[in-house]
Amino acid sequence: MSTYVIAFESSQAAMAASKTLASGSVDFRTISAPAAISAGCDIAVEFDAPDPEEVLARIFGAKRDTGLASLYRVADDGACERICAL
Structure with a gap:
């Protein structure tokens, strides 16, 4: 098992991703x-x-080519x- 971080270009994108994950069964x-790895905002998942x-x-x-985030x-x-870029 590996640990991953998604860094976002905007706080809005980061919060939307967090809300989407919170509604499912993903532990994040x-x-x-x-x-x-800081991108456009200071929030990551x-x-x-x-x-x-x-x-x-x-x-x-x-x-996957949104330009809104990067995966590490x-x-x-x-x-x-x-x-990759996302």
Whole structure:
């Protein structure tokens, strides 16, 4: 299982994602975006999953080129590796 962070370009997008996840069965945390990956706002979503696809599908559906966020994998040492733009 890996830890992932989605950093958003706007607070509105971050809050909408949090609301969408809260209405489902996804275990997630709304956090302050780590400084190393901070995007347009200071709010991020963190979750643990073997594969982030379920969470991404719930938030973004099939449309992944929104320009609203980026997905990162958090390493054991806390470093964040950018996986893709969303």
